[in-house]
Amino acid sequence: MLSIHKIRGAPDEERVSPIDDLVIAKICRNIAIIADIKGYNNDSIKMNEQCLIFKLKALPHQHEEILISQLQCASAYEAVGDYHLASQFYEKAYLTSKSLNGD
Numbered sequence: 889m890l891s892i893h894k895i896r897g898a899p900d901e902e903r904v905s906p907i908d909d910l911v912i913a914k915i916c917r918n919i920a921i922i923a924d925i926k927g928y929n930n931d932s933i934k935m936n937e938q939c940l941i942f943k944l945k946a947l948p949h950q951h952e953e954i955l956i957s958q959l960q961c962a963s964a965y966e967a968v969g970d971y972h973l974a975s976q977f978y979e980k981a982y983l984t985s986k987s988l989n990g991d
Contacts, residue, residue: 905948909945913939914939916935917936917957921934925942932964933968937958937961939979950987954984955981958978958984959978959981962975962977962978
């Protein structure tokens with residue numbers, strides 16, 4: 889599996905801009921989609937989580953893109969039958985949705 893540090897290509901000392909983090913998040917999501925299609929569920933989970941992590945670095949935590957990634961992580965865990973972790977991500981998504989809607 890491709891390492892995120894190799895995707896970044898930057899030493900740890902260098903700062904990565906929010907735009908870079910969003911580009912990396914998109915790459916992670918694309919890898920997750922391919923892994924899902926190929927049936928590599930664990931890689932799909934890992935890449936969906938990495939996507940969320942990079943979005944959390946670049947965006948406010950109450951952002952629609954964060955909500956989408958939380959739902960994608962939940963769905964990935966649900967696909968492998970890990971309903972406990974899936975429910976945790978669904979709960980986070982629910983709270984994010986409430987914040988976005990002003991509830």
